[in-house]
Amino acid sequence: DNNIQVYDDYTDDGVSGATFDRPDFNRMIKDIENKKINLIIVKDLSRFGRLSSKISYYLEEFFIEKGVRFIAVTDDIDTGAIETSEDMVQFKAFFNEWFLRDTSRKVRNGKKTRAREGKVMTTYPTYGYKKDPLDNNHYVIDPDIAPIVRRIxxxxxxGKTxxxxxxxxxxxxxxxxxxIVGNGHTRKDGIKRGWNRNTVKRILQNVTYLGWVSNGNTKKINYKSKKTMIMPKEDRIIKKGMHTPIIDEETFNIVQDMIKSRTSTRVKSYDWLLKGLVCCKECGKKLSLVPQKHPNKTTFYLRCNTYATNTHLGLCTPHSNNLEKVTDFVIEQIKKRCREFLDEEKYTKIANTNKFIYIY
Incomplete structure (x- = not known):
């Protein structure tokens, strides 16, 4: 009756409205930019998202610029109708975000209570253990894997490193x-990993094998972000004697002392022009800096991180590219591209003209 043609349905099941970085939402935005749709209909505003700042941007800027009409049925919001008040949109967006923030606070408090009780709150069990069939928040020893942990x-x-x-x-x-525990799907690069020093070190430093439960190891920055930060050990909630230990405390402490004796503190960090920008062509991982000291100078090389952490697996090659040569090459390529598209003489004159401007 309204002469509306349905182009597509965009659904993000199981993804929080706190984030706008959702697969189908991104697909919808792409379709808008490609001028495939000019009308969006949602049940209510919270189904679109729960961050008021983002909602304001899309409804008051992005959709208007793209010529897109937005309708939230149960909230009586229609950007194509004069009756729709911007104040009402902002109020409902604020309320939806308040609900998200309040829910986040309640969930966080609930987790703290369970942590103080020594409940296991991990999605996947720790290597060497299984979730108790009678209590999902309790560990029981995995008889097949525990011997591997003891051997490690x-x-x-x-004395093995x-x-x-x-x-x-x-x-x-x-x-x-x-x-073993079932979280192999979390790898984003698709590269199948093997045993490396970091995997082994995490096992050797895990207090879970003492029969302890450690919660609060990481913390989300806030309810708006997916990013987490590692919490200091003194801020974590640790309860002892919560399940059967695999390793005795004497062995555990001896191993910790041996790890500390081999650990060196980096006394100098290096800042370089292409830091965080250069990736390995073969595996896509970031390249790290390796200094090579000589009697009179230090030469820096770029090394693939996949190779560094999985050398014995042969997943990648070291590359060992000279940093100075790579940096010079990149700068020269940028200059070359600039010469192709910019009038060098014109911008040289502008630079020289502005060189001696003084502000009092």
Whole structure:
């Protein structure tokens, strides 16, 4: 009756309205930019999103610029009708965000209460344990994997480094923790990982194997962001004697001392022009800086992080590109592109003209 033609349906099941970085939402925005749709209909404003700042941007700027009409049925919002008040839109957007913030606070308080009770709140069990069939917040020992954990600790106690232990387990084709506990799908780059020093080190430093439950290890920055930060050990909630230990405290403490004795503190960090911008062409990982000291100077090389952490697996190559040569090449390419599209003489004159302007 309204002469509306449905182009597509955009649904993000199981994704919080606190984020606008949602697969189908992004697809809808792309379709708007490609002029495929000019009308959006949602049940109510909260189904569109719950951050008032983002809602204001889309309804008051983006959709208007793109010629898109927005309708929230149960909230009586229609940007194509004069009756729709901007104040009402902002009020309802504010209320939806308040509801999100209040829910986040209640969830956070609930988690703190469970943490103080020593409840296990991880999605996946720790390697060597299983979730108790009678209580999902309690661990029981996995009889098939626990011996591997004990062996890792004994190898470390006998002097093997995490890198050496990782190579032993890889050579023996021992399945990595992610394949055992079921969270292998969390890898975004698609590269199948093996045992490396970081994986082994995380196991060796995990107090869960003492029968302890450690909660509050990470914390979300706020309810609007997905980013988390690692909490200091003194701020974590640790309850002892919550499940059967796999490792005794004597062995655990000896291993911690051995790890500390091998750990060196970086006394100098390097800042370089292409930091965080250069990636490995083969695996897509960021390249890190490796200094090579000579009697009279220090030469820097770029190294692939996949190779650095999984050397024995042969997942990538070291590359070892000279930083100075790479930087010079990139700068020269930028200059070349600028010369192709910019009038060098014109902008040189502007630069020289502005060089001696003084402000009093």
């Amino acid at each position: 600790f004994m190898l470390a106690r006998n 995490p890198t050496e232990i990782g190579k032993i387990l890889t050579d023996e084709k021992t399945l990595v923790p992610s394949e």
